[in-house]
Amino acid sequence: MNLLMKKIKEDGEVLSDSVLKVDSFLNHQIDPELMSEIGKEFARRFQDEGITKILTIESSGIAPSVMTGLQLNVPVIFARKRKSLTLINELYSSTVYSFTKQESNEISVSKKFINDDDCVLIIDDFLANGQAAIGLAEIVKKSKAKIAGIGIVIEKGFQEGGKNLREQGFRVESLARISSLNNGEVSFY
Numbered sequence: 001m002n003l004l005m006k007k008i009k010e011d012g013e014v015l016s017d018s019v020l021k022v023d024s025f026l027n028h029q030i031d032p033e034l035m036s037e038i039g040k041e042f043a044r045r046f047q048d049e050g051i052t053k054i055l056t057i058e059s060s061g062i063a064p065s066v067m068t069g070l071q072l073n074v075p076v077i078f079a080r081k082r083k084s085l086t087l088i089n090e091l092y093s094s095t096v097y098s099f100t101k102q103e104s105n106e107i108s109v110s111k112k113f114i115n116d117d118d119c120v121l122i123i124d125d126f127l128a129n130g131q132a133a134i135g136l137a138e139i140v141k142k143s144k145a146k147i148a149g150i151g152i153v154i155e156k157g158f159q160e161g162g163k164n165l166r167e168q169g170f171r172v173e174s175l176a177r178i179s180s181l182n183n184g185e186v187s188f189y
């Protein structure tokens with residue numbers, strides 16, 4: 001997606017050979033016009049999949065997911081990183097190791113929001129080693145719903161997540177695929 005790649009080139013900050021900071025349009029401040037275009041692009045790519053729900057993880061997956069949900073006219077659910085222990089039987093949960101925070105988080109979704117007849121599109125802001133996407137997929141599997149695919153705003157293709165998920169048979173659609181962040185430069189495939 002050219003608009004997104006242009007924005008990454010102009011406003012992205014390379015923090016290291018493996019971390020890109022995009023807090024001026026995705027991770028802190030949000031560019032609504034760009035998010036709207038991202039929503040249209042995900043909707044275009046997945047429009048024939050019969051999607052009934054979108055599942056993401058708080059907080060940076062929410063903006064692109066809502067814009068996609070608006071286009072596909074389906075609800076958006078975000079997995080929460082904290083859970084109330086009293087509600088444990090009413091939740092689907094999984095454990096996700098965070099690439100940026102280097103810690104494990106339990107993520108969970110209320111059982112009432114995903115049913116076995118749903119067809120779910122998983123969306124996230126970044127794909128690195130694939131832990132967040134795998135955790136979300138585990139939640140969908142527990143609900144016995146179908147997974148239509150995984151939509152990623154920015155995939156770092158030099159990390160293992162995309163390869164692993166595709167090898168597991170998931171359809172992964174990334175709007176920008178970075179081949180390298182070496183020497184402070186963003187390169188795309």
Ligand code: 5GP
Nearest residue numbers: 019020099100126127128129130131132161
């Ligand atoms: P994974 O679970 O695929 O290893 O990492 C994806 C998650 O880590 C995303 O939800 C995102 O929040 C965070 N993440 C991974 N790499 C980056 C990065 O280079 N920049 C930012 N801002 N977040 C990242």
